[in-house]
Amino acid sequence: MDEQIVLSFPEWLSEIDENIESKIHSIVKENSISVEQAKKLIEEKVKGGFFSKKDIDFSKMTFKVENSFAISVNQKRHFETRKVERKTVPYDPDKFSKVGFEDELEEVWAQYLIDKFTKKELQWVRGGSAEVSPCGTCDSRGLIRCPKCKGKGEYYEKCSKCNGKGEIQNKCPSCNGRGKVNEGQITVGGGKKIGAGAGYSSREVQCIRCNARGYLSERCPKCSGQGQLLITCNQCKGSGEITCTTCLGYQQLYTCDMITANCKPTEQSFIVSNFDKVKSSWFNSNKTIPSEYFEISEELDLGEYVKPASKDGRVLLEGYDLKTIPITRVKLNDGKKENSIFIVGKGKDIIGATASYLDYTKIFLFVVLPLLAALAVLYFLVLK
Ligand SMILES: [Zn+2]
Ligand SMILES: [Zn+2]
Ligand SMILES: [Zn+2]
Ligand SMILES: [Zn+2]
Structure with missing residues (x-):
């Protein structure tokens, strides 16, 4: 025992x-x-x-x-992976002027931000990593040459009414588009008794008005026979310039490290x-x-x-x-x-x-x- x-x-x-x-x-x-x-x-x-x-x-x-x-x-376990990527975006002062300009560069693991034991992904600007630079695409003007009109503010467009031909074709009203007309005749049958054998006969002849084509050509009234029209550029509204696609008009770029944290508890x-x-x-x-x-x-x-x-x-x-x-x-x-x-x-x-x-x-x-x-x-x- x-x-x-x-x-x-x-x-x-x-x-x-x-x-x-x-x-x-x-x-x-x-x-x-x-x-x-x-x-x-x-x-x-x-x-x-x-x-x-x-x-x-x-x-x-x-x-x-x-x-x-x-x-x-x-x-x-609250387990996280973190990665750092350098990113450049247009500099919107309202959004970025106070983000990422700390004196010291943030240690990647310094912040603990993700909800405890929750599966989640979160991104933030790494402290001290931000910088603002002039936009090279537009030379800090915020505008670039319009690619559609190549800076001219207008361009020629094929006339839609005449499809670029300069003339339009209308159906000939005389022959109704057939190119031929009936030429009516009164004939007197056999030359015998007038009235007894009288009849109507017809034969087809070429339409003189349209020269047998069935249509009549006319100078296009829309383009005055030019076949094309000068249009004000709809992309730049005639100014020849559009907002810079790189800086979105802010004239400056914002570059920073983005930290992406991924939590898999x-x-x-x-x-x-x-x-x-x-x-x-x-x-x-x-x-x-x-x-x-x-x-x-x-x-x-x-x-x-x-x-x-x-x-x-x-x-x-x-x-x-x-x-x-x-x-x-x-x-x-x-x-x-x-x-x-x-x-x-x-x-x-x-x-x-x-x-x-x-x-x-x-x-x-x-x-x-x-x-x-x-x-x-x-x-x-x-x-x-
Ligand atoms: Zn005709
Ligand atoms: Zn035309
Ligand atoms: Zn344009
Ligand atoms: Zn720009």
């Missing part, structure tokens, strides 16, 4: 919570279980039917009780315990222990528990949610094999056990059989 208290924990836990050691000590002390108590708790479960009596024969076993703890750790959970069979569900079933939240403004090295963040960025903040529960391991040894039962939580009402202590007959009778029966009933009901 043996009783033991196991209190060791990884170093980094006290970097998260400096009082973790005393917290662990008091939790384990308050909830320590003696060999006698452990026996009693296990016996109650035997009566309750969870274990079978033949497996837990205390008279043939040695007991080893280890009072310890487990901590459920939820880690959130990560989250992972794991359990710290001296026992390796601890399950996360053991924490959920104990409502009396509240979790505690801590924030650390740097990346902690948690050794094997968590992979370090990738090197292309930085962890600017870490959040830790810690939930500590007492756990007692009872090692039972009947000379042939050693097995463990866990007494978990302040309520001591949860007992985890390794499989060899479970009563398979009872599990079969009370779990598997009813399930099969229910399935069978369901099967017949559906068939009907």
Whole structure:
């Protein structure tokens, strides 16, 4: 018979919570279980039917009780990548005159701006990186030669009425566009009795008016026969100049470093315990222990528990949610094999056990059989 208290924990836990050691000590002390108590708790479960009596024969076993703890750790990381790009834009004094002109160049990682643990991208002007320069495209005039009229303010455009031909063609009204006209004749049939055989005959002749073309050409009235029209340039409205496309008329350019920060938060959970069979569900079933939240403004090295963040960025903040529960391991040894039962939580009402202590007959009778029966009933009901 043996009783033991196991209190060791990884170093980094006290970097998260400096009082973790005393917290662990008091939790384990308050909830320590003696060999006698452990026996009693296990016996109650035997009566309750969870274990079978033949497996837990205390008279043939040695007991080893280890009072310890487990901590459920939820880690959130605020991980950011940042890149710097030099950018030049038109200098709008209303927008830029107060941005980026600090005396000292801002360190890329100096500002912490993105919302905690939120996936987001943010851009800002790097402090001290801004400069204003004259616009070379327009020689700081704010205007450049109009590309449409090449600075003339007007240009010739093909006449739309005559399509550039200078003349338009109208349908000949005499022949109605046919180029031929009917020449009507009165004929007198056979030269016999006048009136008796009188008839009308006609023949087609070429239209003299349009010279058989069917249309009449006329000088285009819109362009006076020029075929083109002088138009005031609609891009520069006749001035021959347009707003400079480089400086947008501001005559100066603003150049600065833009910092782009990209936050990809990560989250992972794991359990710290001296026992390796601890399950996360053991924490959920104990409502009396509240979790505690801590924030650390740097990346902690948690050794094997968590992979370090990738090197292309930085962890600017870490959040830790810690939930500590007492756990007692009872090692039972009947000379042939050693097995463990866990007494978990302040309520001591949860007992985890390794499989060899479970009563398979009872599990079969009370779990598997009813399930099969229910399935069978369901099967017949559906068939009907
Ligand atoms: Zn005609
Ligand atoms: Zn015309
Ligand atoms: Zn123009
Ligand atoms: Zn310009």
